[in-house]
Amino acid sequence: MLQPITPLAVTAFTATSALGRGLEAHRLALQDARTGLRANDFSLAPLACWVGRVDGVEQAALPASLAVWECRNNRLAWLGLNQDGFLGAVHAARERYGAARVALLVGTSTASIGTTEEAYRRLDPDGGFPADMLRPPIHAPHSLAGFLAEALGLEGPCLTISTACSSSAKVFASAERMIRLGLVDAALVGGVDTLCESVLFGFNALELVSRAPCRPFDRTRSGISIGEAAGFALIERAEAAPRAPRLLGYGEASDAHHMSTPHPDGLGAELALRDALARAGLEPRQVDYVNLHGTASLKNDEVEAALIGRVFPSGTRASSTKGYTGHTLGAAGILEAVITLLAIRHGLVPGNLGGNEPDPACGPQFAWRNEARSIGVALSNSFGFGGNNACLAFGGAGSGA
Amino acid sequence: MNALAVHVDGVGLWSPQLGSFAALRAILGGTPVPPPARPAAALLPAGERRRAPESVLLAVEVASQAVTMSGCNPAGLPCVFASSHGDQAIMDYMCATLAATPAELSPTRFHNSVHNAPAGYWTIATGCHASSSAVCAQRASFGAGLLEAASLALADARPVLLVCSDTAGSGPLAEVTGSPSPFGCAMVLSPQPGASTLGRLALHLCPGSIADAPAASAVPADWVAASPSASALPLLALLAQGAGRCRVMAAGSLGMDIHLEECA
Numbered sequence: 001m002l003q004p005i006t007p008l009a010v011t012a013f014t015a016t017s018a019l020g021r022g023l024e025a026h027r028l029a030l031q032d033a034r035t036g037l038r039a040n041d042f043s044l045a046p047l048a049c050w051v052g053r054v055d056g057v058e059q060a061a062l063p064a065s066l067a068v069w070e071c072r073n074n075r076l077a078w079l080g081l082n083q084d085g086f087l088g089a090v091h092a093a094r095e096r097y098g099a100a101r102v103a104l105l106v107g108t109s110t111a112s113i114g115t116t117e118e119a120y121r122r123l124d125p126d127g128g129f130p131a132d133m134l135r136p137p138i139h140a141p142h143s144l145a146g147f148l149a150e151a152l153g154l155e156g157p158c159l160t161i162s163t164a165c166s167s168s169a170k171v172f173a174s175a176e177r178m179i180r181l182g183l184v185d186a187a188l189v190g191g192v193d194t195l196c197e198s199v200l201f202g203f204n205a206l207e208l209v210s211r212a213p214c215r216p217f218d219r220t221r222s223g224i225s226i227g228e229a230a231g232f233a234l235i236e237r238a239e240a241a242p243r244a245p246r247l248l249g250y251g252e253a254s255d256a257h258h259m260s261t262p263h264p265d266g267l268g269a270e271l272a273l274r275d276a277l278a279r280a281g282l283e284p285r286q287v288d289y290v291n292l293h294g295t296a297s298l299k300n301d302e303v304e305a306a307l308i309g310r311v312f313p314s315g316t317r318a319s320s321t322k323g324y325t326g327h328t329l330g331a332a333g334i335l336e337a338v339i340t341l342l343a344i345r346h347g348l349v350p351g352n353l354g355g356n357e358p359d360p361a362c363g364p365q366f367a368w369r370n371e372a373r374s375i376g377v378a379l380s381n382s383f384g385f386g387g388n389n390a391c392l393a394f395g396g397a398g399s400g401a
Numbered sequence: 402m403n404a405l406a407v408h409v410d411g412v413g414l415w416s417p418q419l420g421s422f423a424a425l426r427a428i429l430g431g432t433p434v435p436p437p438a439r440p441a442a443a444l445l446p447a448g449e450r451r452r453a454p455e456s457v458l459l460a461v462e463v464a465s466q467a468v469t470m471s472g473c474n475p476a477g478l479p480c481v482f483a484s485s486h487g488d489q490a491i492m493d494y495m496c497a498t499l500a501a502t503p504a505e506l507s508p509t510r511f512h513n514s515v516h517n518a519p520a521g522y523w524t525i526a527t528g529c530h531a532s533s534s535a536v537c538a539q540r541a542s543f544g545a546g547l548l549e550a551a552s553l554a555l556a557d558a559r560p561v562l563l564v565c566s567d568t569a570g571s572g573p574l575a576e577v578t579g580s581p582s583p584f585g586c587a588m589v590l591s592p593q594p595g596a597s598t599l600g601r602l603a604l605h606l607c608p609g610s611i612a613d614a615p616a617a618s619a620v621p622a623d624w625v626a627a628s629p630s631a632s633a634l635p636l637l638a639l640l641a642q643g644a645g646r647c648r649v650m651a652a653g654s655l656g657m658d659i660h661l662e663e664c665a
Contacts, residue, residue: 203511
């Protein structure tokens with residue numbers, strides 16, 4: 001039987017996505033029920049679909065001292081770090097605890113593969129990478145974490161978790177373990193994924209991409225819209241910040257079913273969810289809001305709607321926010337963790353944008369429109385290819401201590 | 402505190418020179434062994450084995466060896482799969498296809514391209530519903546994966562499977578990945594000693610330090626240099642010999658001292 005964890009403080013957090021840069025841009029878009037999706041204008045021959053693209057990444061060059069790390073993914077990471085005073089919070093933690101006592105744990109699905117794709121489009125006549133692409137660290141999945149470690153001067157444990165679309169949810173679990181075991185005093189967690197040909201054409205080949213803006217949990221949904229995002233959070237012991245929101249628990253589990261289709265009964269998803277509740281010491285009825293994985297794929301939404309219906313009472317509210325941001329893949333865990341923290345902070349249950357004709361599989365828990373209510377405890381679901389499931393539990397300021 | 406202690410209950414190994422941990426023991430003991438056949442990954446059902454990419458065959462082979470030695474039931478074993486570059490043949494295929502004929506990208510190769518493909522195939526084949534993870538840390542993937550797996554074993558008080566493997570470089574990508582040969586290894590790490598325990602590892606983080614030169618190990622330096630995952634070899638050599646100390650990288654600027662003690 002799992003023991004509840006000691007809650008940790010989320011002392012700073014931020015996100016940048018198609019909704020804009022930083023927390024206020026996200027709060028306003030959610031409050032106004034305004035999507036960030038647009039007709040796909042990414043790449044030379046764009047697929048006919050909609051994407052959640054971040055404006056201005058092309059203009060946001062890295063500082064000259066970090067130029068060896070140049071790529072779209074690291075630019076978005078840098079853009080994201082520079083919102084909401086987050087960079088200052090990381091520097092303060094590094095000063096307080098020491099550079100080796102702050103872990104750096106980030107999730108990404110494809111890291112800077114977009115740059116490797118570009119190298120293959122511009123191969124030399126002899127078949128090798130062009131000179132400006134001979135930068136080995138950006139052609140590896142650890143590119144994001146390597147860049148962040150150098151940009152932030154962090155020298156502690158530094159790990160990339162790449163479990164497809166659960167990646168940047170699982171970083172919270174690793175952070176809790178490292179802090180509990182005394183390996184570090186704080187952890188910078190987060191994730192970044194950017195639009196690239198691999199995911200656009202890859203999901204298209206799997207026939208999972210919608211031609212129209214994605215419609216999570218809609219009866220007529222027709223697939224996902226791919227997005228990009230950067231998000232970060234700083235995790236410390238609760239004593240460090242009595243008034244900060246809390247990481248109350250987390251759960252991780254495997255479907256053991258199929259590489260690209262969820263378990264038909266949501267077995268791994270339910271194990272992860274119940275694991276998160278057990279570590280948080282909570283009953284389902286105590287959960288006020290669940291931010292769903294809700295990709296708008298036929299299978300995910302069917303399985304997840306049934307899961308919510310059988311676990312939670314009607315008073316628990318649930319919604320997917322992928323109609324706002326698109327599915328940001330390896331960044332979805334952190335982006336939706338940040339949206340969940342915003343929901344707690346502002347007492348705003350975001351409506352399930354795009355669900356105009358609710359799937360009859362959806363129960364009374366679904367919030368189809370925005371609702372104003374106090375949220376003390378909220379969960380965020382993230383499920384990935386390979387049957388990789390994660391669930392996070394957050395609470396309001398000082399809860400669960 | 403920045404030290405952790407875990408017990409090694411099983412070891413798996415595959416490289417072009419070594420088909421198992423027993424082969425490493427034999428070579429270090431002065432007995433030559435013939436090069437192994439390609440990773441069998443016999444645990445995968447025949448259909449899955451045909452579909453599985455090389456990265457999966459390699460990881461599943463070494464994972465099976467370690468779990469068999471440990472006597473653990475893989476269905477209940479959380480797992481951490483580390484790899485610096487994932488499946489390089491698939492990455493090469495994807496980038497080459499996207500540059501030429503993107504609309505012809507294979508859906509199967511795309512879903513096999515995720516970094517957690519070995520974890521996915523393994524959990525499916527073993528019916529494992531416990532947590533599974535896929536991690537990397539550039540040249541420090543073995544040390545970082547060991548730290549992550551040991552943390553998980555101690556935090557949740559249960560045995561954990563660690564796998565660290567890399568395929569050989571492929572196509573133009575090979576120029577920037579520095580991994581001419583495939584290499585895979587696995588360990589079952591347990592918080593408590595048991596009947597299968599080979600030794601106890603004390604892991605100690607050493608900020609600012611660098612790893613030992615491969616020359617300090619009993620294994621040839623060119624074996625260690627041939628794959629990012631082969632940075633595990635000095636520790637595997639200690640396990641084969643019984644006890645000793647080595648240092649691996651746990652992150653770009655974080656060394657990790659490993660002290661291996663025999664268990665009574």
